[in-house]
Amino acid sequence: MRFTIDKEQFLKGLLIAGRGISPKNAMPQLLCFKLEMTTIGLEITAFNGDVTVFTRVPLKLNEKEIIRNYSLGSSLINAHFLTEIVRKMEGSELSLDVIDESIAKIDDGNSVFKLPCMNSDEYPDIDLEKTGSTFSIGCTELTKLVEQTAFAALDKDTRPILNAINLKAEGGQFTALATDSARLSRKAVAIDSSIVFNANVSAKTITDIVKLFENNYEVEVCSTGEKMILSFGQTVVSTRLIGGEYPVKNSIIPQNFNYSLQINASQLLNAIDRVSILSSDRAAIVKLSMNSEGIEISSSGDQNGSGSEKLSTIQYQGERLEVAFNALFVSQAVKALGAEDVTLKFVGEMKPFVVLDPKDDSVVELITPMRTR
Amino acid sequence: MRFTIDKEQFLKGLLIAGRGISPKNAMPQLLCFKLEMTTIGLEITAFNGDVTVFTRVPLKLNEKEIIRNYSLGSSLINAHFLTEIVRKMEGSELSLDVIDESIAKIDDGNSVFKLPCMNSDEYPDIDLEKTGSTFSIGCTELTKLVEQTAFAALDKDTRPILNAINLKAEGGQFTALATDSARLSRKAVAIDSSIVFNANVSAKTITDIVKLFENNYEVEVCSTGEKMILSFGQTVVSTRLIGGEYPVKNSIIPQNFNYSLQINASQLLNAIDRVSILSSDRAAIVKLSMNSEGIEISSSGDQNGSGSEKLSTIQYQGERLEVAFNALFVSQAVKALGAEDVTLKFVGEMKPFVVLDPKDDSVVELITPMRTR
Numbered sequence: 001m002r003f004t005i006d007k008e009q010f011l012k013g014l015l016i017a018g019r020g021i022s023p024k025n026a027m028p029q030l031l032c033f034k035l036e037m038t039t040i041g042l043e044i045t046a047f048n049g050d051v052t053v054f055t056r057v058p059l060k061l062n063e064k065e066i067i068r069n070y071s072l073g074s075s076l077i078n079a080h081f082l083t084e085i086v087r088k089m090e091g092s093e094l095s096l097d098v099i100d101e102s103i104a105k106i107d108d109g110n111s112v113f114k115l116p117c118m119n120s121d122e123y124p125d126i127d128l129e130k131t132g133s134t135f136s137i138g139c140t141e142l143t144k145l146v147e148q149t150a151f152a153a154l155d156k157d158t159r160p161i162l163n164a165i166n167l168k169a170e171g172g173q174f175t176a177l178a179t180d181s182a183r184l185s186r187k188a189v190a191i192d193s194s195i196v197f198n199a200n201v202s203a204k205t206i207t208d209i210v211k212l213f214e215n216n217y218e219v220e221v222c223s224t225g226e227k228m229i230l231s232f233g234q235t236v237v238s239t240r241l242i243g244g245e246y247p248v249k250n251s252i253i254p255q256n257f258n259y260s261l262q263i264n265a266s267q268l269l270n271a272i273d274r275v276s277i278l279s280s281d282r283a284a285i286v287k288l289s290m291n292s293e294g295i296e297i298s299s300s301g302d303q304n305g306s307g308s309e310k311l312s313t314i315q316y317q318g319e320r321l322e323v324a325f326n327a328l329f330v331s332q333a334v335k336a337l338g339a340e341d342v343t344l345k346f347v348g349e350m351k352p353f354v355v356l357d358p359k360d361d362s363v364v365e366l367i368t369p370m371r372t373r
Numbered sequence: 374m375r376f377t378i379d380k381e382q383f384l385k386g387l388l389i390a391g392r393g394i395s396p397k398n399a400m401p402q403l404l405c406f407k408l409e410m411t412t413i414g415l416e417i418t419a420f421n422g423d424v425t426v427f428t429r430v431p432l433k434l435n436e437k438e439i440i441r442n443y444s445l446g447s448s449l450i451n452a453h454f455l456t457e458i459v460r461k462m463e464g465s466e467l468s469l470d471v472i473d474e475s476i477a478k479i480d481d482g483n484s485v486f487k488l489p490c491m492n493s494d495e496y497p498d499i500d501l502e503k504t505g506s507t508f509s510i511g512c513t514e515l516t517k518l519v520e521q522t523a524f525a526a527l528d529k530d531t532r533p534i535l536n537a538i539n540l541k542a543e544g545g546q547f548t549a550l551a552t553d554s555a556r557l558s559r560k561a562v563a564i565d566s567s568i569v570f571n572a573n574v575s576a577k578t579i580t581d582i583v584k585l586f587e588n589n590y591e592v593e594v595c596s597t598g599e600k601m602i603l604s605f606g607q608t609v610v611s612t613r614l615i616g617g618e619y620p621v622k623n624s625i626i627p628q629n630f631n632y633s634l635q636i637n638a639s640q641l642l643n644a645i646d647r648v649s650i651l652s653s654d655r656a657a658i659v660k661l662s663m664n665s666e667g668i669e670i671s672s673s674g675d676q677n678g679s680g681s682e683k684l685s686t687i688q689y690q691g692e693r694l695e696v697a698f699n700a701l702f703v704s705q706a707v708k709a710l711g712a713e714d715v716t717l718k719f720v721g722e723m724k725p726f727v728v729l730d731p732k733d734d735s736v737v738e739l740i741t742p743m744r745t746r
Contacts, residue, residue: 081677084650090643103678111647111682270463274484277457304454305476309484 001037001073002097005057006066007089007108013044013057014083016235019208020046020053021079029076034123035096036074041234042067045126046079051205052126053212055235069095074120077104085113128236132224135169135193139213139232142221145176145187146210148336148363152185153178153203165206166246167228169197178203179248183329185336186253187363199223200242209237253366254352257345259318261290262358263311265334265342268297275299275307276327284327285370288344291320299327314341323349324372330355333365374410374446375470378430379439380462380481386417386430387456389608392581393419393426394452405449407496408469414607415440418499419452424578425499426585428608442468447493450477458486501609505597508542508566512586512605515594518549518560519583521709521736525558526551526576538579539619540601542570551576552621556702558709559626560736572596573615582610626739627725630718632691634663635731636684638707638715641670648672648680649700657700658743661717664693672700687714696722697745703728706738 017033025031025048034045041058059067075098082104086094091108098104098117106113146165154162159181166177174197175188209230213219217232229238276284278301289296295316298308323346334342339357346353355365390406398404398421407418414431432440448471455477459467464481471477471490479486519538527535532554539550547570548561582603586592590605602611649657651674662669668689671681696719707715712730719726728738 078677081651081674085647085680088643088647088650111644111680113651113678113680115651115678116676270461271484274458274461277461278454278486278488301454303489304451305486305488307458307484307486 001035001071001075002095003037003042003070004068004093004095005042006064007086007092007094009057009061009066010042010094011083011086013042013055013234014079014086016055016212017044017046017053018079018083019212020048020051020237022048023080025049029118029122029124031078031080032076032118032123033079033082034074034076034120036120037067037070037072039072042070045123047124047126050202050240052128052238053235054126054128054237058234073098075101075104076118076120076123077115081115082106085115126238128229128238130220130222130224130229130231132222133169133195133197134220134222135174135191135195135197136218136220137174137189137191139210139215139217139219141189142219143210143213145174145189146206148187148338149176149178149185150203150207151178151332151336152180152183152365154180155204160242161200161244161247163202163204164200164242164246165203166248167197167199167201169193169195175250177246177248177250182326182368183333184248184252184366185333185363186250186366189362197221197223198246199228200244200246201228201239202242205239209239212237252352253354253364254347257347257354259290259316259321259346261288261295261316261318261344261346262314262341263295263344264314265337265339267311268342269331269334271297271309271311272327272331275309277301278304278307279327280304285324285372286327286330287322287324287372289322290316290318292316318346321346321349323353324370325353325367326370329367333367336365337363374408374444374448375468376410376415376443377441377466377468378415379437380459380465380467382430382434382439383415383467384456384459386415386428386607387452387459389428389585390417390419390426391452391456392585393421393424393610395421396453398422402449402491402495402497404451404453405491405496406452406455407447407449407493409447409493410440410443410445412445415443418496420497420499423575423613425501425611426608427499427501427610431607446471448474448477449491449493449496450488454488455479458488499611501602501611503593503595503597503602503604505595506542506568506570507593507595508547508564508568508570509591509593510547510562510564512583512588512590512592514562515592516583516586518547518562519579521560521711522549522551522558523576523580524551524705524709525553525556525738527553528577533615534573534617534620536575536577537573537615537619538576539621540570540572540574542566542568548623550619550621550623555699555741556706557621557625557739558706558737559623559739562735570594570596571619572601573617573619574601574612575615578612582612585610625725626727626737627720630720630727632663632689632694632719634661634668634689634691634717634719635687635714636668636717637687638710638712640684641715642704642707644670644682644684645700645704648682650674651677651680652700653677658697658745659700659703660695660697660745662695663689663691665689691719694719694722696726697743698726698740699743702740706740709738710736 094108467481
């Protein structure tokens with residue numbers, strides 16, 4: 001295998017595929033990219049046991065020659081070193097030449113590197129065939145769906161199914177659900193397909209994957225029962241599903257509320273941030289005291305002291321109410337909505353409450369209050 | 374004690390004094406600032422056992438009132454929480470009021486915080502009297518003196534005297550010397566004083582202190598035998614000296630060389646950075662191969678592969694020579710010089726070599742080569 005390639009496009013391909021590398025993998029092959037020079041482009045594959053990332057650097061891009069002077073073949077080359085070398089080389093073009101199947105020589109006319117490489121027969125078989133239900137969604141929409149929900153998944157290993165985001169298509173709706181059991185995020189969007197689909201995917205993995213999207217890709221989503229495959233542009237990503245039934249249903253979200261507070265999102269975030277200062281924990285307990293005369297937010301850091309401030313609100317409807325909550329949960333929910341104003345709706349002091357975007361009813365952030373002593 | 378104070382100036386004072394706080398100090402008083410409201414301003418003191426930082430927020434600054442509506446007194450208040458509260462408060466002015474000697478109430482008209490505080494009698498006695506030899510130096514000059522040398526001090530605890538930078542005034546010269554025993558940095562500047570002075574100060578501490586300089590301060594430097602005191606603007610910093618005689622003399626630096634290489638600094642840095650990629654260590658071994666026909670820089674990462682590149686040089690004088698060195702040491706030395714071009718001068722393959730700024734002979738960076746197998 002040999003090729004001369006545009007440096008920027010090569011680096012871009014390596015950085016995409018790099019999302020499929022786990023740097024601490026115990027299997028030496030899986031620390032490598034599989035590079036394969038084909039008649040349509042250079043194919044780069046990475047696999048870490050759960051996730052496969054496959055991407056192609058095409059021979060030409062917008063009429064510009066990207067790869068020239070190539071001979072077909074394949075090889076396994078250390079992903080970290082190859083990426084760093086390509087990143088730091090100064091030439092606009094570089095050549096990669098595999099010598100005796102054991103050394104890859106990389107040369108930009110000034111710097112020359114020699115990296116050991118392995119025969120690609122030693123790489124596991126990768127199956128990216130889309131055999132299951134498939135539908136399309138815009139990448140911006142899928143990114144928002146993930147970013148507004150995935151943060152609510154459990155980030156500890158205590159209950160694997162809660163590390164997942166549940167993705168479900170049914171009756172023309174595509175719904176994402178994530179919960180760590182103390183809070184829950186749900187977003188539902190309409191899709192132009194009557195497909196039925198139910199997959200639990202690692203929230204961390206899918207959050208990584210949506211970072212690869214660019215331009216206005218349509219993303220083709222396919223679930224085969226054992227894995228979910230996303231195809232976009234020159235890239236295909238496959239991720240193993242988390243087994244078991246997702247333990248939370250849509251119906252957990254209350255529909256009727258007795259109290260409603262509308263407030264500017266950044267004012268709320270800043271106030272939570274300030275009154276949380278005295279907490280020794282990342283998860284400060286913050287209390288909202290609401291009545292028709294005004295809204296106060298406060299926290300007590302016990303022996304560290306206490307803080308409070310008045311909030312100017314857009315609207316409050318309801319009787320007097322005090323609700324205490326995990327500051328981090330409410331901040332993350334408000335940030336995920338990305339709205340100028342947010343609405344908090346309560347059933348009662350110790351019942352789960354919701355954080356909503358008054359202008360977008362596709363997303364609900366549900367949070368369980370905390371007991372204060 | 375109470376005062377109403379300009380928020381920005383208060384925060385600035387707290388951030389300066391904060392350099393004297395060690396957040397993991399076991400003594401609760403030393404996690405506090407000592408605040409003292411006097412007739413000339415608010416005095417903020419921090420002390421961590423080795424370093425004292427004292428600074429004053431004056432009543433007026435350029436005719437602008439900074440502090441008003443004050444009553445004299447003093448108190449100890451947690452440094453971290455006070456700084457974070459003042460940083461995050463939104464008002465341009467805030468009031469601090471000590472109630473019953475036990476609670477400090479901080480109020481910007483919107484947020485109100487209550488912090489526990491301690492009686493200032495519980496604070497250790499701080500002596501900042503300048504009893505020893507004293508001279509003045511411009512802060513820019515002192516900063517450069519420190520930044521061009523202190524990085525070469527030992528950063529492990531194995532030999533405390535080598536954690537120091539040796540500062541010596543003699544015969545109208547002020548010299549800084551730092552070494553970790555594998556490399557050495559020296560810089561000497563002329564001072565307008567015939568003072569004699571010899572102090573070993575923690576390289577880490579003095580690197581922190583020079584970051585506090587701003588404007589065109591003259592810094593008054595005083596060594597009392599047990600500590601060094603630096604005064605500048607409204608701030609006084611005192612640091613305990615490291616005992617013992619500094620083990621390295623000026624005379625270790627060779628004066629006559631057989632080989633000389635002049636090269637563009639950023640070209641050399643980039644080349645070292647690139648050929649070091651394959652090293653698994655932070656301290657890659659890099660080899661320079663020089664002769665009249667050309668200069669090559671190379672490294673071998675053993676099982677990881679190897680890299681090499683040609684350097685275009687400004688000038689090389691000498692026979693054929695190969696020298697291997699710690700890439701980090703040469704990179705740090707070149708960066709410390711901050712020059713466009715650098716000169717490397719060698720005695721022979723295994724003798725210490727120097728890195729110099731051809732336009733500034735005040736500073737010498739000496740490096741011991743490494744043996745390659």
